[in-house]
Amino acid sequence: MLDNILSILIFFPALAAMFGFVVAKDSIRAYGVTVAAIEFALSLFLWYAYDPAVSGMQFMESLPLIPAFGISYLLGVDGISLFIIVLAAFFTLIGIASLPDMKRMKDMILTLLFLQMTMIGVFAALDAIVFYVFWELSLVPMLYIIGAWGGPLRIYASVKFFLYTFTGSLVMLVGMLFMAYFYHQATGTWSFSILEWYRLILPENIQLWLFVAFFLGFAIKVPMFPFHTWLPYAHGQAPTIGSVILAAILLKMGTYAFVRFSLPLFPDASVFFMMPIAVLAIIMIIYTAMVAYAQEDIKQVVAYSSVSHMGVIILGTFALNVEGISGSVFLMIAHGVVSGALFLLVGVIYERRHTKMMSEFGGLASVMPHYATIFGVMVMASVGLPLTINFVGEFLSLLGFYQQSHMMTLLAGIAIIVGAIYMLAAFKKVFFGEVTNEKNRNLPDVNKRELVALIPLVIIAIWLGVYPKPVLGPINNSVESIVQLMHEKAVTEEAKARIPDLTSTIVINEAKEETK
């Protein structure tokens, strides 16, 4: 069981979805919830069985797939991917559980299960091609979800989403092939295993090119400025569940890939591009926050805020030290929880009013107090209040990057200001003031089904904000090994200097322990 748990995690939902074609329409929700619950339980089991003290890959599975070209079915998790997998399982569960009644419910649930397969596959894959397979495959169910259940511009939005990300990842594919070719040159055998690739030390100029190729794929997925414009459309048009999964999990693929590929494979290039990327990240943070402020549609606010926060994740990743990377990985989870919850929340009023324009609302705090409370909690989490989940990530990310550049961090720190501006402004428009629109006067408060989704998120948002250790610990271990790897692999002097050498600090830490 434990040996193949990752495969089970990946293919169980897909298999269940296949069987699900037979299930009658009226029972499909129960079926979906059950499957997702089992999957979630499995993912929790994975977490339980995961040894947090080990920094490397665990639950490895390996099966030669195309040995002639070095492609193998290679899976494994470490502290970085573990929690995103759990999160993916979790969000699928609550996504299905809180699904409002809609047309073609069955298709939706089955699509979600397929999507789950691809999501978990991406985070569990350790072979570049297997990774790529799931990475691309995840576009398909999302295309369907946005395109079939979305708003009036849904087709434009979904196709744009698909093509944009597809284009980026094709460039990435070429990069992967080049990497494999380089490996072939160096060792004489083909391999797409990331772990094998880690062992290669590349000359700097090659690193730069490869970094750019990978970057394009990842950056569009994240999405980084100026490749972000598909996102507002995708979110704006997607049904609630689509936005939730997109924001919570799919966007993480990009940032996760930075940590998994770009940093350890190309340490020198990472250092070389650190500042340009930081500039992009800062533009992302501030610019999109301002754009978010200008929005009239509450969902667009959340969408742009999502981009803005992703900027912080990127910044943390390119801090290239343990604090920053741990922070950014943690922020991935945090952002998943928070923006997922915000999209769910927006879905709640959309479900009732079928509009997302903020001008249509106002004074909802008195009509829907519970709703307003939960929304308020999530807004506060989103603006990064301490003791909420986001703060831990943002704090560590910014803290990490501060070591690299003071001014940049100062600029990036504006995030906490501009973030508050648009979030509070939006909150004010929707919830405060008198109820001006008669249609809003008798809106029912959140119902049980919605609470099922929202309450756990609130709990997580606060629990991990107060006590992040169970998550941060394993992340930290794995990140440390990555940073150490980067340091050892770095070719240039600058990179050696920029990326901390942990072996020296470990000694200090031990000394610290002794003094305690």
Place this chain on the structure above:
Amino acid sequence: METYLYIALFAPLVGSLFAGLFGARPKTIIAGLVPTGLLFASLVSSTILLTHVLAGNTVHVELMTWMETGDLYIPFGFVVDQVSVTMMMVVTIVSTVVHVYSIGYMDHDKGFNRFFSYLSAFVFSMMVLVMSDNFAGLFIGWEGVGLCSWLLIGFWYHKESATWAANEAFIMNRIADLGMLIGIFLIYWNTGSLQYDQVFAAVAGLEISTVVWIGIFLFIGAMGKSAQFPLHTWLADAMEGPTPVSALIHAATMVTAGVYLVVRANPIYDIIPEVGTVIASLGAFVAMFAASMALVNRDMKRIIAYSTLSQLGYMFVAAGLGAYWVALFHLMAHAFFKALLFLGAGNVMHAMSDELDPFKMGGLSKKMKGTFIMMTVASVALAGIYPLAGFFSKDMILEVAFVEHHYILYTVLLLTAGLTAFYSFRLIALIFHGEERYKLFGFDPHEAYKYMLWFMAPLAVLAVIAGMMFKGTYYDMVTQLLPAGEYHVHSAFTYWVMTIGTQIFVGLAIVYAYRKYENAKIDKKVESGFFYQLLFNQYYIPQFYEEFFVKPYRDLSMIFWKHIDLKVVDATVDMIGNTFYKTGKETHVMQNGNLSTMLRWMVAGLVFLLVSAIVFAKANDIFAYMVTIVPGLGA
């Protein structure tokens, strides 16, 4: 002792959660009583801790790890030492009073339960702020009080002005918090820790410029919470919240957090006196600046708010000049009398159906005797008349300035003391004396509930005696942690001249205020004057912010969205797609279905191939020829 610490810390949280359970339900008195009771428990625990500390001990606990990654280790650690226990006492006393008071004050409000939830949450945050043993914990409380402040200012969320003020307060605080955050980053990367003891131990070994930056950034954080210029506008607007909130948060506790921070970080500021001077100068400026605005304002609460602002300036002068214990002392004394003043103002508001313009009041002393007495006491204390608390704390600051040879500061502070007395008694005179103008406006004032007055009494008592009674004990206690410094003018003559002179100056100001405003005459001439208008409009700073920050930000956001994001970034992406599509649309007519055209395309392709082939071949030949005739081209 740890148990008491935890009780002191978590009792308000429990109270908050308890009240929160009733949040969306109609008013239940129990939602008010339980938090109040818990807060009282917190007060008792704090007092026990105080005795413990007075005995010369400190309590330091580590609850659990918060963040641990890389070299960073941040626990939830709490320390009860001389400084924090002082703050704890202030916080718990004032908040207990305010809680009880609020049971009466919020009696008829729909959001009764919610209010207590927020209020207790605030106390919890404040306790975290003051008790934390590291900068990160401090930041938790720092932001927590910000959140509660936001919730409470915007408590009446139906009111546009209230929600606007709430957001303004939150965002302005956030601006400062960024500074604070950067300060924390600087500390971490330079000292490797965020624990106070380790930081303070390491800070001496750092380069002076680094410490200067740390000091500056931490102070920027302090500026936001303590509403120092130029981040002061939110405090006056924050008066949109319920009055007990103003008393607790915007007078006694939260706004003093900045002072607390500077006091707490005294080992840092000790190294960098230049920064301290800047802080003191800014403090003095704010003291004067705020007082000047208070002179002409026609909103009771705003006047008190400006007065708070002004007093915070005093505190910063003390802190900046290194007299940390003086600053903390004034903080404490100020908390008592300013809270009292606000609560009194709350009574008046209640009586006057939330009317705030003192020019519509007058002669209320008959109807509201208790309130009148208490507010007068508070005002006297504020003005710094012997032997009330204000005298001991505020005049001490003047002395500090004098002793440290900052005569300009001294002069400014002295003038401000006069202004303080003037506007305080202007307010008292307008509200409680003179004609009963309220009748013209059809108000029917009534005194507040008895128990509210009774529970205000402790504050009144403290406002009277805090200076006299506690100064010695306090000094002995606090100087165990803070740098001790006796700020006595060496020459007894000078001392007496100064003290008495100040008293007389203040007294004159009071008398002038009474004379001028007893009858609430409005001098049209003065009012239309430039200075009056300038002060009345708060030096046009809010307008300035509106014009130069808020509006441009909004417009720029709009431009970013409509013009850059949609018309440049997105349009570029679409353009790439459309280019392909349009090219297809334009060129697919080449497939016009006519066989002749197709055949011609084929021949054209052939001709193209031939042309290129022959050009290539000829070029090849020519190149070969060149190689033969020009030596050195290589072969």
Place this chain on the structure above:
Amino acid sequence: MEIGLSHYLVLSTILFAIGLIGVMRRKNLLLLFFATEILLNSVNVAFAAISHYHGDLTGQMFAFFVIAIAASEVAVGLGLLIVWYKRTGKIDLDMMTTMRG
């Protein structure tokens, strides 16, 4: 004046070009097919000439097969023309533009 291989090749080329012009120019399908015959014939001349000048029979072989191919093409081509003509009554290729784009 010796007639060399080049002469034949040039002649062949000219004939080929004439064929090309015909192919491009003709709108009547039957006459267009004439032009394709010219193309093949022109090549045959060249093959024969090369065969002659190289003293190698392969060229003649090629030419022979080209003739065979030309003949078969005529059969199929005329068959196609006939069905087309039966259906439409025209063999003008300008009429044949139902599929486009």
Place this chain on the structure above:
Amino acid sequence: MLEPVNVSLESLNLVTLAPMLIAIVGALTILVVDLVKSGLNKTMYVMLSMLFLLLDFGSLVDFAGFFAQNGTILGFFDVMLIDGLAILAQFIIVVGAMMFLPLSLTSKRFHEYSYPEYYALFLFTIAGLQFMVSTDNLILIFVGLETSSLAIYTLIAMHNRSKSFEAAVKYFTMGALAAGFYSFGAMVLYALSGSVEINQIAAVLSADGYSNIGYVLVGVAFLLASFGFKLSLVPFHTWAPDVYEGSSAAMAGFISIVPKIASFVVAMRLFEFLVQSGVVWLEVTLYVFVVVTMTASNIWALVQNDVKRMLAYSSISHAGFVMAALIIGTTQANSALFLYWAMFSFTNLGAFAMLWVNREKSLKYGQNSDHQFERFSGMVHTMPLAAVMMGLFMLSLAGIPPFGIFWGKLYMLGAAVSGGYTVLALIMALNSAIAAFYYLKLIVFMFLKEPDEQAHEKYMTNASLSLKTIIGAAAVMTVFSVFAVNPLLEFITSFVYNSGY
């Protein structure tokens, strides 16, 4: 006097003719059966053809085994050349034929399938193509090419409606022009080298160091134009969309796969040695062709309103993609060509079969072609399984992993990168992105649009059990192709490598 020639039968290696002879005998058998008793049902002919193709396949398996042991087989005065390429190509040809043949078992009645000549011609086509790939003699290539082409023209026309005549005439006329090009090109090479055998030509040319480069280039230009027509490279592609549209969907699918692989093999034999020996012009020209073909046809496919025409342009684009192998010229690239084409054939089979299944006899009002996108709108509601399958085929064509074509694309891109053609690889990759748009267009219509009110029931008008089976099989192969890739790749690579490519 001419001396009598003694030829030992053994040296002729008669067996090399076996696969083609089987096909020819099959065709003749069908004709004879028809003579003996006419009016037999088409199912009989289909199965008879299938049997002969199976025999053909069996003989190929035999050859494959033989080749694996002994290497290239020459026969008949070295006219026949059975090397790895020939065997691989014949495998694809025969398997492709076997896949497309059962598509004639439709439930609707179509003209061509009612006549035994159709099946005979079909088998002749196969035989012609087999000849074409298993020789390096320009004459035999030419004759084989024409045999298959003439048969295909007839097969297209036999669909018997005005569009198919139009298509056949266009194809024929352009084919005649291409034949002219071919013979001229062959003539020039013959003039240069005195031989019509590719390896001889190569030997002679390299022996005198390409001194007559101008001649060589003229000859190559003509041959390139001719094969450009066969491989539908822009601007010689203009026949393709019209022919695809005019012929029946099954035939269109067949044309898009089977004849092309034969042409690829010949092009490999013809051009690769030139590229390898440093004829820069050819390399550059092929580069331009590949890029232009891929890009231009993708762009035109974007604006099509008819699925079949879209697929036609897409096939052109895929052909252009595969042509890259000729430039790269490594073993990996050449193997990738075969792998790609094998994968492509499954998927394209499925896609065209799907069109064939929903073919209606008469056009609905407002339509001017058979397979307009509107016909597919909302298909997922009315026919979920069919829609899902068609969606799979489209995704595969777009190169979404893990479906069939992705692996071909991957390997080809890998070959390009390894061969040092990184920019080319990027262009190829980005073209996939353009292509994704029009494949998505169909998916959008099928999955994201609401169904057309009237058109509900008529999707499967033409379906029969065998058609459904074929589509199902194609879908299964497309989805699970990943497991087939490795054995296939090893097989292909060893064959290609042992043939010296």
Place this chain on the structure above:
Amino acid sequence: MFEAIAFYLFAILTISMFSIAVLTSQALYALTALAAGMIFISAFFFILGADFLGAVQIIVYTGAVLALYAFGMMFFDTTRDVVEKRTSPMLVFGMGGMAALLIVLIFAAPIVSDNITALYPVQEGVGNAQAVGMVLFTKYLVPFEVAAVMLLVAMIGGIILAGKKMDTSLTLLDEDKSPLSVETNEKAAS
């Protein structure tokens, strides 16, 4: 000398004949010119010693191909003037002339190559037909047979397309209209 005269004479003749075939608007002229051109071409074959080819040329082309064309012409009734809408003649002649010019440019230089060895040399004293036969039935036996198959294919194709089988389109015919009736009718007729 004789060879040169013959070459130029026939070159001019063929060029002009083919030009007429391509350029004239009279279908009959075109056909006649084509036939004449074909025969003149065979003259080259004879000059070059390819007697067999020359004979085949005359028989196949003038005998078979042109007969077919003539038949087609009568069938299509194109004996009268062919009205052809001309489009961009400049382009046509330009491209044709260009192609010719380019190749001529190359061909103007003689082919010099020492490496050409005749694989099937023309032997002295052997009649051309005989020599061709030898090669044809040894080396080129397979292509020859395939050519036979090709001719068969062409024949079947021609018959199918031009015959009655294509008269009624079963593809377009509705299902309920029995195809058998058509076929049985045909059989009855034959």
